[in-house]
Amino acid sequence: MTSQTPGTPADRPVVELAGVSKTYGDVAALRGADLVIRRGELLAIVGPSGSGKSTMLNIMGTLDRPSAGMVRVDGHDVADLSDRELSALRAGTIGFVFQQFHLAFGVPALDSVADGLLYSGRSRGERRRLAERALRRVGLGHRLYHEPHQLSGGEKQRVAIARAVLGDPPLLLADEPTGALDSRSGAVVIELLHELHEAGTTVVVITHDRDIAATLPREVRVKDGRIEHDSGEAAAGHSTALVPEGALR
Ligand SMILES: Nc1ncnc2c1ncn2[C@@H]1O[C@H](COP(=O)(O)OP(=O)(O)O)[C@@H](O)[C@H]1O
Numbered sequence: 001m002t003s004q005t006p007g008t009p010a011d012r013p014v015v016e017l018a019g020v021s022k023t024y025g026d027v028a029a030l031r032g033a034d035l036v037i038r039r040g041e042l043l044a045i046v047g048p049s050g051s052g053k054s055t056m057l058n059i060m061g062t063l064d065r066p067s068a069g070m071v072r073v074d075g076h077d078v079a080d081l082s083d084r085e086l087s088a089l090r091a092g093t094i095g096f097v098f099q100q101f102h103l104a105f106g107v108p109a110l111d112s113v114a115d116g117l118l119y120s121g122r123s124r125g126e127r128r129r130l131a132e133r134a135l136r137r138v139g140l141g142h143r144l145y146h147e148p149h150q151l152s153g154g155e156k157q158r159v160a161i162a163r164a165v166l167g168d169p170p171l172l173l174a175d176e177p178t179g180a181l182d183s184r185s186g187a188v189v190i191e192l193l194h195e196l197h198e199a200g201t202t203v204v205v206i207t208h209d210r211d212i213a214a215t216l217p218r219e220v221r222v223k224d225g226r227i228e229h230d231s232g233e234a235a236a237g238h239s240t241a242l243v244p245e246g247a248l249r
């Protein structure tokens, strides 16, 4: 693919937004956002409802294209990529978790997760083996054959996270992953995101919960489509401080 940022994969930012705007009709959802996310970061995007958080996440996740500005994901300028190339980049690079778990009714956890690899060319046995490993990783080794209605909200979200990290994507984007959970289940999910981060995944969490945001190493505050505060900005010139040696992959 074209227009890669120079530098080795390890020091190339995972996501770069420069002057990114998005309008829907006459609604300006995002207005000139600048953001650099480095490999191995764990950050919160926080702000009131309607402030543009999901728009920003969808754009950095290549689910949506900007109206203006530059977006690079893993060094690729998304403007240079066709929709097909974009899906390939997304499939190999990004895992998504949403507030709603999107688990199919009546489908056991193991199959819900394994189906994430349906088009990967792997055999059914291999898909299920990897799915089991992912479910064990999120602490659900004892719930492999449970269907969604037999799982708590927190467990359903952990199934969704297992599905998102199945292919071991370097970037995990979570949009209000605790929004539908009680505070205890929410804390378990946030703890799990910390563990994935410690294992090397770059994790971006959208939340409107300022208490959760405050526990994460970097906080980006969005309001009215603009980034009004970024606790990581001051440190951006010292990228080594943001990328612990063990997090490089
Ligand atoms: N697909 C869309 N069509 C029209 N307006 C949208 C669309 N997506 C978001 N918006 C509008 O853009 C603004 C930002 O929305 P969003 O990014 O979802 O905010 P947040 O996630 O912070 O609640 C809101 O005014 C919302 O109504």
Ligand SMILES: [Mg+2]
Residues within 6 Å of the ligand: 053, 054, 055, 175
């Ligand atoms: Mg949202």
